[in-house]
Amino acid sequence: MQQRPLGRSGLAVSRLALGTMTWGRDxxxxxxxxxxxxxxxxxxxxxxTADVYGDGDAEAVIGSLLDHLVPRDEVVIATKAGLTPHGFRTRDGSRGHLLRSLDASLRRLGTDYVDLWQVHGYDPMTPLEETLGALDHAVNSGRVRYVGVSNFAAWQTARAATWQAAYPGRAPIVASQMEYSLLERGIERELLPASAALGFGVLAWSPLGRGVLTGKYRNGRPLDSRAATEHLAAFVQTYLEPRSSSIVQAVVTAAAGLGVSPVEVALAWLRDRPGVAAPILGARTAGQLQGALLSEELTLPAEISNALDDVSAIDVGYPEREGVGYPDGEA
Structure with missing residues (x-):
């Protein structure tokens, strides 16, 4: 598998990532x-991974596997902190919460550092400078190598990246982890142009449109699917609507013509989008993952990629359409 730099950093990552949101639970x-x-x-x-996946169980599973499957220095571990699903606030970017979460993540992972540590969401109740100061402290203490953000709006990400770049010695923002797929292209309006200008790489979560791009939901909801589970049904429901159906059909048609699976087509399209460092594969089983990894051997013909661009195109208005912030001058 090819390796890519994460943004303009020195950190090299595989161009497909393995997600662990369901580990320790499903x-x-x-x-x-x-x-x-x-x-x-x-x-x-x-x-x-993240500290909240399976209430910490996903990190613990990773830690147990690092003991015997792979040497620590041969994998790049990215985790996140800042969500508080059981508290009075849903996001907590305070210095105390973030650093406590990091220490807990390190214990579960069984390691003394993580390669990439990301703030899991923007916290409007905490000054951004405090949140970013916690990232600096984590890097300076040796517990974290690189830092990033996740689910930040483009202006929030740009503000954070600019603040970190303004003073020597601050840890630069090297990654933004966002939802991105043929069914969700919203980051193309502002965040991707910001990533090109500011030098951070994009990690794409839910690259298969929460599983809908596999085509499995065209005739209902399979009993073994995420949409059939109590805790993920609403998560999938977002894309079970007419616009998504036309995009899924285009992916299925392209896959049939190429003799591959819809999964491979959707992942290959996303993997090769400008600014994307890696789609994050979130398989429940090894069989699902094996099918997704076949996308590494596929490069979409230009005419198919362009057709998928057209059928999934999003509305882009002023000022993005005027080319503001785009390095090549085109929206």
């Missing part, structure tokens, strides 16, 4: 081990 440790082994054999290096 994916048991044995299935997780099988996934990790497949991913490593394919040349993957980037593991994505």
């Amino acid at each position: 994916t048991d440790p044995d299935d997780a081990a099988a996934q990790l082994k497949l991913f490593l054999e394919a040349g993957g290096t980037l593991l994505d």
